[in-house]
Amino acid sequence: MNAIIEVQDVSKSYGGVVANKRVSMTVQAGGITGLIGPNGSGKTTLFNSIVGYHPIDSGSIKFEGREISKMPVQSIARLGLIRTFQQTRIYAAMDCTQNMLISLPHRKMKFLDAFSKHGESDHAKAERLLEFVGLYEKRFLNAGSLSFGQQKLLEFAMALMNEPTGLLLDEPTAGINPTLINGLIDRLKRANREFGITLFIIEHNMRVIMNMADKIYCLAHGEMLAQGTPQEIQNDQRVVDAYLGTH
Amino acid sequence: MNTKNIIFYVALLVLTAIAPFLFPDFRTQLATLWLMIVVAMTWDMTGGQMGYNSLGNILFYGTGMYVAAVISIGMVHDVGAYTDAGRLELMTFTERQYFVGAIVGIIGAGLFCSVTAIVVGYVTFGLRGPYFAIGTLGVAIAAGELVSNWGWIGGGQGISLPVYPGNFDVGKLFFYYLFAGTGVVLFMFLKWLYSTRFGAAINAIRDDEEKAEAMGIHTMRYKLTTWAMAAFFVGIVGGISGFQLIHFEPLETAYQTTNLGIFMVVCVLLGGKGTLWGPVIGAILFHFIKEVTWNYFLGWQWVALGALIVVTVVYFQDGVMGWLAHRKPQSPRL
Structure with a gap:
């Protein structure tokens, strides 16, 4: 396994607040990597730095060996690195199928392809993925009328529609009904295994992340506190302290 | 496109073609x-x-x-x-x-x-x-x-x-x-x-x-x-x-900028933004209202037009098409 995302000594501060301080980490291709940490520890900042939402102060970020720290969001997305949002972002005024169709990978399209209609295979793919996340019955409903949890599932399906190489998920289970979480874990694992998508997941739910990830990083106060397998992280006293507030 | 649609569009096309002969005084x-x-x-x-x-x-x-x-x-x-x-x-x-x-x-x-x-x-x-x-x-x-x-x-x-x-x-x-x-x-x-x-x-x-x-x-x-x-x-x-x-x-x-530049926006708002037919319907309605006020309320035409803009923007933002879609939510959007 080789590294698909390499973060080296990345620092980012907002005014006087240091959100990330010399953070280094790698995401192995084909695996599931987790990122945990107490609220305000800089997880989402790190995500935003990787996908190009804001410039970083110093350091280097590489995707498949290519430096991406100075690239804008769209260019990074077109390399095949897609993210989902903590507050879900879907096209609320359109139905689920349209949401899916819009998410077709534009990087694999030529400009003139935009002037063709969505083909049978596009519709079939959209419906297959909607079925995969369990939203097939809702496919003609406006995305805005779905519950928050369902919108998260839709956003996940849209990301899959885009055929990314790497997928960054910001709290995929937050706001999802506990009984649905098991199904979601299963689907994330299948997306990783069957579609070969490398996953990098921010997650607060320890049960979820310990179940899925093969490697976990823990941030606290903007610094990388610990890294290791789920077992190592669970047994790391510093991590426990960070979460309980003695840090 | 079904037959009904084709007949509808052909009829519109014919109407477009013969309109200046039906209303010869209104060609301009x-x-x-x-x-x-x-x-x-x-x-x-x-x-x-x-x-x-x-x-x-x-x-x-x-x-x-x-x-x-x-x-x-x-x-x-x-x-x-x-x-x-x-x-x-x-x-x-x-x-x-x-x-x-x-x-x-x-x-x-x-x-x-x-x-x-x-x-x-x-x-x-x-x-x-x-x-x-x-x-x-x-x-x-x-x-x-x-x-x-x-x-x-x-x-x-x-x-x-x-x-x-x-x-x-x-x-x-x-x-x-x-x-x-x-x-x-x-x-x-x-x-x-x-x-x-x-x-x-x-x-x-x-x-x-x-x-x-x-x-x-x-x-x-x-x-x-x-x-x-x-x-x-x-x-x-x-x-x-x-x-x-x-x-x-x-x-x-x-x-x-203050005439046609604004009229086109009002037309679209009146007819319904983001629809194919909205701008067409809006333009017809607007042009009709505009010409009537110019003819019958001369001196007050800008006031009437201003009032129309305010009413449209404040109370009728979705326009005719939005209003229709609201009344008949099941009908497909044109």
Whole structure:
């Protein structure tokens, strides 16, 4: 396994607040990597730095060996690195199928392809993925009328529609009904295994992340506190302290 | 398309073709109506379908008017000499020169406006929401002021084009069919465009541009292409208007930001943003209301128009199409 995302000594501060301080980490291709940490520890900042939402102060970020720290969001997305949002972002005024169709990978399209209609295979793919996340019955409903949890599932399906190489998920289970979480874990694992998508997941739910990830990083106060397998992280006293507030 | 739809569209097409003969006294009115329909539909391409409310689309109307005029004059005479206020020499056009000049000029106007849209868009599409509206308005006003100070193209007194060679009534028909033809082509073009992936992509930009970016959609490319296509059609009708009006000047006729520049927005709001039929219905309604107030409430026409704008913006934002969709949620959107 080789590294698909390499973060080296990345620092980012907002005014006087240091959100990330010399953070280094790698995401192995084909695996599931987790990122945990107490609220305000800089997880989402790190995500935003990787996908190009804001410039970083110093350091280097590489995707498949290519430096991406100075690239804008769209260019990074077109390399095949897609993210989902903590507050879900879907096209609320359109139905689920349209949401899916819009998410077709534009990087694999030529400009003139935009002037063709969505083909049978596009519709079939959209419906297959909607079925995969369990939203097939809702496919003609406006995305805005779905519950928050369902919108998260839709956003996940849209990301899959885009055929990314790497997928960054910001709290995929937050706001999802506990009984649905098991199904979601299963689907994330299948997306990783069957579609070969490398996953990098921010997650607060320890049960979820310990179940899925093969490697976990823990941030606290903007610094990388610990890294290791789920077992190592669970047994790391510093991590426990960070979460309980003695840090 | 089912048979019912085909009959509907064919009937509309026939009506379009025979309208100037059904209402021979209203030929110029009907031509202006088609002008309103075209500018409303093109405004909706960015404003309704893509979520970028431009207040400066009149830029392409005025520019189209000037470019068409300058091309058609320049093909025959020296433009600077032609527009010279102190000119004593008579400069004429043969019938052939008139028509060739008009056709080449009008098409050239469309193309020039597309390029203008790409250049202006490259700068202004960095702005969002009201900033984009004000930014584009500023560009249109500045363009009008620049043109009115450019002596070579007539400066503040504008340009006089040759009169339509031949029968005056045939001339009215000529302009009616130019406007109507542009409108029909534009309608069919948009009906097709909105059904493609392109249409889906610009809708995505409207609904959540950041999300569209995050999904790798080439947002800037789509925005520029959409505006360039809209500008092409506005430039064309601008060019036609120049020949129809015979004389035009920069601030009140060509770059009329406070008249046509606002009317096109009101048309779309009245009819329903982001729909194929909304701008058409809105333009018809608006033009009718406008002409009635101009005829029967002269002196109060601007007050009536202002009231219409306020009522539309405050109470009737979804327009006729939105209101219909609200009343019959099951019916498919046109």
